[in-house]
Each structure stands twice: as C-alpha cells, then as structure tokens.
Amino acid sequence: MEDFRRFAVALSAAAFFGVASIVFVGVWVSHYREGVAWDGGPGEFNWHPVLVVSGFIFLQGLAIVVYRIPWTWRFNKLTMKFVHAGLHLLAFIFAVIAMAAVFDFHNAAGIPNMYSLHSWLGLVALTLFCLQLVLGVGIYLIPVTPAFWRAAFMPLHVYSGLLLFGSVIAVALMGITEKLIFGLGNPKYKDSPPEATFVNVLGVLLVVFGALIVWIATRPAWKRPSDQVQHTLHTEGGGVEESKVGPVLSELSDGADAEPWGDVRRRSGKLDDQDN
Template identity: 70%
Template sequence: MAMDGPKQLLMALCAAAAVGVTSVIFVLIWVFNYKEGLAWDGGLAEFNWHPVLIVFGFIAVQGFAIIVYRLPWTWKWNKQVMKFIHAGLHLLAFILVVISLVAVFDFHNYAKIPNMYSLHSWLGLMAVILFSQQLVIGVCLYLLPVLPVFWRAAFMPIHVYSGLLLFTSVIAVALMGITEKLIFGLSNPKYKDSPPEAIFVNVLGLLLVLFGALILWIATRTSWKRPSDQNLHILHTNGGGEDNTKRGTALSQLSDQSDVALGDVNKSD
C-alpha cells in the first residue's frame, strides 16, 4: 500500500504532467530554434508540424486520455461523462495526427520526395489506422449502449491492452522518426559528431520514453483504478469522518472490488 497510496498517485500524475509538458516545449524549441519554425507553405516549416503534432497529439494528449479515469478529483463525476472526455481526447489526438500526416505528404510532394519508403512511415501509418479502429470500436462498444453488458465486459481487456500497445508503439515510432530526421537533416556537423541539435533532440527522446513509462505505470496500478459508481456512493456515504489515509486505503480497496465486479461498473453507466 505504501507504493500505491493516494500521495504516490498524485506524485506520479504530477510527474507525468511535468514530463509531458516539457516534451511539448522541447519539440517547439527544436523546430523554432534549430529548424525553420512553423508554416503551411510546402517547405520544411510545413513539415515541422509533423513532429510538433505527433508529440503534442499522438503522445501527450493520448497519454492523458489513457489515465483520465485515474484522476481522483474526477471520481465524483458520472462515469458516462468521463467516457465522453476519454473518447474526446482520443478524437482530438486523431485529428491532430491526421493534420500532421497531411503536412508530411504535402511537403514530400512539393519537394518531390517519395512517400512511404521508410520503416518509420510504414509503422506510423499502421499505428494511425489501428488507432482509428480502436477509437471507432471503443465508441461503438462503450458510448453507444447497443451491446449487452457481457460483450462489453469481455472486450474490455482487449480494449485496454490494445490502447497501451498502440501508445507504446507510437512512442517507439516517434523515436525512429526523430532519429531519422537527425541523420538526414544534419550534414555539417553530422549527427555522429553530436552537435548541439543532436544532443537536444536526444534529450527529447529520453523525455518521451520517461513520459511513456509514467503513463504505463499509472495505467497499470490496480489500486489506482476508478472505483465503481456504487462503491463511490458507499464511500461518500459512510466515510465522511475518515482521514485522508483511511480514505485512500478505502478507495484502493474499492478499486479492487470494482475490478471483480466489472459488470456492475457497466450497469452503473
């Protein structure tokens, strides 16, 4: 319990937010300080939208969408509201990713560079396609109450696993992309000579890995899961006089109960 208490959850959330925001700041410094900034003119400045929107949308926004259920101050909100926030953040991430892809293809076509020739581009497009499928299936299963509770409960482990796998894959593909950009973009001095830009972007890569690790840690802690609405009602009704430590312990215990009673979670929606 010492490693999974409410204070540790708050520390992990603050660390993830700090690293995520820092990563976005780093990618903006990269494109404005070392590259040509941002524009929509078919040149390199248009291509720069790609790393910016990938880091902000496909990594940061998607990461926070994954752990939005873990925010204790949102547990008093209706579960359906949280589902819409969860889906809305993923939709925002998808829109930003599509814009980033348009920028890449537009730049390549303008500069007469072949499209889809690298492993980075193959895996990146595959991730976007699978992400869109994950989004559609998630909306159909959990926002539109058309399927029975049994089917929704049975698919939940697959939904969670697929989301975490896609998030991890996106970070890996992003690391491939920024490395590819440095190798092709640095000529004098070259990437192997470790110029300031190379070191700076390598640090960005480390930040992305750290952000991913924090999101996965928060998302996989069983005791940090959102309790069922029924258990939350019981806690708020009977636990008003408890101190913060006891409330944190009770919330963790209720989270474990909610995992067992997944059908009750869906019924409460």
C-alpha cells in the same frame, strides 16, 4: 485512494515530462529548424513532430490516465467515458493533420512517400488507433451494446491502448532520429552537434513520459471506483478503511464496465438483502 502521495508524485512527474517534451519539440523546430508554416516547405513538415508530440503522444497519455485522477471522480463514469473518448479523438485529429503535413511536404519537394520503416509503422499505428477509437465508442458509448461484449472486450481494449501508446512513442523516436540523420550535414549526427544532443534529450523525455503513464495506468490501487461505491461511501461517510476498500473498488470498477447500471443496482440490492 491508496498511496495518494505516490500517485500525486507520479502524475506530477508525468505532466512535467509531457509538457517538457512539447516545449522541447517547439524549441527544436523554431530554433534549429525553419519554424512552422503551411506552404509546402520545410516549415510545413515541422508541423509533423509538433503535432505528434503534443497530440498523438501527450493527449493520448492524458486520455489513458484521466479515469485515475481523483479530482475527476466527482463526475459519473459516463461523463468520463466521453472525456476519455474526446481526448482520444483530439489526439487522432492531431495525428491526421501531422500525417497530411508530411505527405504535402513530400509531394511538393518531390520526395517519395512511404519508403521508410518509420512511415510504415506510423501509418499502421494511426490505422489501428482509429480502429481502437471506433470500437471503443461503439462498444462503451452506445447503450444497446450487450454487457457481455463490453466485459469480453475490456482486457483487449486496455492492452491495445497501452500497446498503441508505446508504439507511437517508439515510432516517434524512429522519426526524430531519421530526421537528424537526413537533416544534419556538417557537422553530421555522429559528430554530436548541439541540435543532435538537444533532440536526443527530447527522445529521453518522451520515453520517461511514456513509462510514467504506463505505470499510472497499470497500478490496481489507483483505479477509479465505480459510481455505485462512490455514492455509498459518500452517503455513509466513508467509514471504511482505505486499505480494505481498495481491492473492492478495483473489482467493482471492472464490473461497472461489464454490466449496465440497472443490473448493478438490482444485483447490489440482492446482495444487501442477503447481508441483512
């Protein structure tokens, strides 16, 4: 990998801010709010921010960059596709439970559902995330999917994933601000009580975590090489300079997603014959 030290710093920073966000939301609901429960009261509502931050944001961010972690490159691409899909599925389950907690709390307290912009965009994000998950599994994990479908859908899949990730963070920021405005009475949110400052810091942590994940996911030099290239470098002793290999790995990685392994091998064999 090119610039491995920078990658390690970026990944470590993302992990730090992600875990810090989970810690902050846990402290928020336990210290400033009524903790968590599943009884229709405020404690049940508190599951919503906890599950959104820990699952819908943190796990989704991890799923986005899991391909780029060099320690996972020892596993073949298909295995990592299942890991990628599994993390997204777990994030979706967390988000569904978080949504159920809000509806159950609102119904028990007689509060109307789906009246705020936060709720509208949250439901849209969850629906589109489900669609992204279904299409991703159907196109990239089902062997009968035509290769040209995978190639054509890949740019949209990547763009949609990053767009949804950023949207979820934006909706979460709207939600925690809305909670502070409605939940703080005396002193009010505008008076900057300790809880308001604490939760504002949580929002900053989420933004920084999201920015780092997007940065890691969009750096071409940090792409996972194709399984074919990894095998070649391993058997040949990795005698190619990293600065020359990086762009080739990036191109072949895209190709590995776009065509079956058998076609890659046949095409590679033909190229090898021509080179010889």
